Amino acid sequence: MQSTLSSRRRSIATTPNGDVPQLAVLQRTPLDFAVIVGIMLVLLLTVGALTWQFWHVNRIYGGVTVANVAVGGMTRAEALAELTQQIPNYPMPAVSLYQADQQWLLQQAALQVAPDFLSAVNQAYLVGRERRFLGRLGQQVLALVGGINIMPPLRYDQTQLQQFVFAVADEASQPGRPARQLGDLTIPAEAGIRVDVGATTTALMAALNGAPTTAVHLPLVVTEFTPQATDAEATSAGEAVPETAAPGSLAALPLGFSPLRLVDEQYDIDMALDPVFISQLMKGGAAMQLDESALRTYLAGLAEQLDIAPHDARLRFNPATGGVTVLQESHNGRQLDIAATVASIRDALANQQAQATLVLTEVPPAVDMNRIAEMGIRELIASGDSYFRGSSAARVRNIEVAAEKFDGLVIPPGEIFSFNTGVEDVTAANGFEDSLVIMGDTTAVGVGGGVCQVSTTIFRAAYSAGFPIVERYNHGYVVSWYGEPGLDATIYTPTVDFRFLNDTGAYLLIEPVVDTVAGVITFNLYGTKPDRVVTIGVPQRSNVIEPEAPAYRVNEALALGERKQVEWEQKGMTVTVERTIVENGTTRTDTLTSVYQPWQAVYEVGPGTEIPATPTPVLSSGVLDPNLAITPTPSSPTTGP
Known part of the structure; x- marks a missing residue:
């Protein structure tokens, strides 16, 4: 097929003397220009698309919002911090149940209902990342042009929710009345109402999990039934007594119920189900079917009281x-077998027995002190350290407390280490003291300053060992305690965590060593060293941003002319670190990217003190003027610089 460019016309002219022919001037058609412009547009679009993809590595795509707060272009940590700052009091929709003209309002404070911003941010991050390339690109364009808003799901206490539904069911249920014959007079039956607790709870949970933005007003799931007269009632009315149903059939149950004992001899547990509650579990009129869904919901709440988690050994x-x-010794736990207990209760009711078995099973610990020889803990795999010399006494104490939480901790093969799970709550009740922490765009006194020194050190040990990093966030700005930027890990319980996977195939023992004299903390990881060689490259800096001019704020406690520096400037930058792992003849490389915001120096001055020229203006109260540009919020919250 003849191409467009080949259609250019060439002519050869000869002179009468037979001179050498000359090539005529090459001519281009409008179609030629259209093709060239088209090729250039394709190239520009390709370069633009690649640039767009590269810039959004580890960032949420533009046009995505969470609860109508723009998070496009942010990392997940930045988005989480932005949501926490922009929506300190999330507007919770009212939730209620109703039946006829009755209504029951859910007390959200008791259920601890709160928005799950972390889940919403993770959903936002997946926009434009879940399909094939063209599908992902289309979703990115859709978000950029039309916008995609994600509402956070709600977190709540499921046990309290179940108890709420049971309380409503107890109030809304109506026993009804069987038909009665008084001589020649027939008194018609009155239908009763039973609340399907299981179905109602399921519907309520589905509504809360659906990130509602308006009031949730759900009807109770109920069934009507016609009560049957008891043998005594039928006899007194002169009626014939029906034959007894076959044993094993729930139809054999009388209208009145007795308490049903639930017994577990192994753990010496003896309790009973209330007759009223048993009647609420029965449905289906004369058939008297057991509402197993409601019973399972009840037993799930009971399991919260009976279950005992196994206790892992510390080594x-x-x-x-x-x-x-x-x-520390390991201990077995126990768990309520809900399915087996439901079956036991069903059989007991069907056979009109007064006792059923509460089935509890033994749960072994994941780290059993009786199986140490099988764990493969035999050598040092890797170590990580960091320096804290010069820290305040409170900060040092917090480092010691946090490090002790991980002393002897063992991670089974294939399991994920979670810093937040190990350190538990960073509160005064848990042994932590007040020290400097990063809050928003300032350094302030708060509980737990210094805990990030511990998370950073564990991260360095795991990173140098070649473990897959499941979750890690850098600090909002460069923190001098951690030396070269790019190898730190911040945490903020319970939302921002540091996690890694133990992929060695053996158990992993964690040992912290805190030297308060030298100001050094070290984490040693023991186990079975895998056949891998890990090489960590030198951190590379880019996109360096100078901090803004120092800001000054008035501190009424300072004297005239007195000045005190409370924040030290740091340059903003992007730092990348490459890690190469050679294992079993295979080489793989991953890149760790950290984005640090510039950090502005801040001085406090006494009232009337002359402030240097061109400072960042502040109000007399020391609060930055909201009409002026301020230093961006750090990429993530943290419990300690």
């Missing part, structure tokens, strides 16, 4: 001997 490794000793 100590001796590098000199290679031996492992027990630091």
Whole structure:
């Protein structure tokens, strides 16, 4: 097929003397220009698309909002911090149940209902990342042009929710009245109402999990039934007594119920189900069917009281001997077998028995002190350290408390280590003291300053060992305690965590060592060293941003002319670190990217003190003027610089 460009016309002219022919001037048609412009547009679009994809590595795509707050272009940590700052009091929709003209309002404070911003941010991050390339690109364009808003789902206490539904069911249920014959007079039956607790709870949970933006007003799921007269009532009315149903059939149950004992001899548990509650569990009129869904919901709440989590052993490794000793003993747990207990209750009711079995099963610990020889804890895999010399006494104390939480902790093979799970709540009740922490765009005194020194050190040990990093966030700005930027890990319980996967195939023992004299914290990881070689490259800096001019704020406690620096400036930058892992003849490389915001120096001055020229204006109260540009919020909250 002849191409467009080949259609250019060429002519050869000869002179009468036979001179050499000359090539005529090359001519281009309008179609040629259209093709060239088209090619250039395709190239520009391709470059633009690639640039767009590269810039949004680890960032949420533009046009995406969470609860109508723009989070496009932000990392997940930045988005989480933005939502926390922009929506301190999330407007919770009213939730209620109703039946006829009765209504029951859900007390959200008791259920601890709160928005799950972290889940919403993760959903926002997945926009434009879940399909094939063209599908992802189309979703990105849709978000950019039309916008995609994600409402956060709601977190709540499921046990309290179930108890709420049971309380409503107890109030809304109506026993009804069977038909009666008084001589020649027939008194008609009155239908009763039973609340399907299981179905109502399921509908309520579905509504809350659907991130509602308006009031949730759900009807109770109920069934009507006609009560049957008891043998005594039928006899007194002169009626024939029906034959007794076959044993094993729930139709054999009388209208009145007795308490049903639930017994577990192994754990010496003896309790009973209330007759009123048993009647609420029965449905279907004369057939008297057991509402197993409602019973399972009740038992799930009971399991919260009966279940005991197994306790893992804490261990100590001796590098000199290679031996492992027990630091804390392990203990078995127990768990209510809901399915087996439902079956036992169903059989007891069907056979009109007064006792059923409460089935509790033994749950072994994941780290059993009786199986140490099988764990493969025999050598040092990797270590990580960081320096804290010069820290305040409170900060040092917090480092010691946090480090102790991980002493002897063992991670089974294939399991994920979670810093937040190990450190638990960073509160005064948990042993932590007030020290400097990062709050928004300032450094302030708060509980737990210094905990991030511990999370950073564990991260360095895991990173150098080649473990897959499941979740990690850098600090909002460069923190001098951690040396070269790019190898830190901030946490903020319970939302911002540091996690890694133990992929060695053996158990992993964690040992913290805190040297308060030298100001060094070290984490040693013991187990079975995998056949891998890990090489960590030198951190590379880019996109360096100078901080704004220092800001000054008035502190009434300072004297005239007195000045005190409370924030030190840091440059903003992007830092990338490449890690190469050679394992079993295979080489893989991953890149760790950290984005740090510039940090402005801040001085406090006494009233009337002369402020240097061109400072960032502040109000007399020390609050930055909201009409002026301020330093961006750090990329993530943290419990300690």
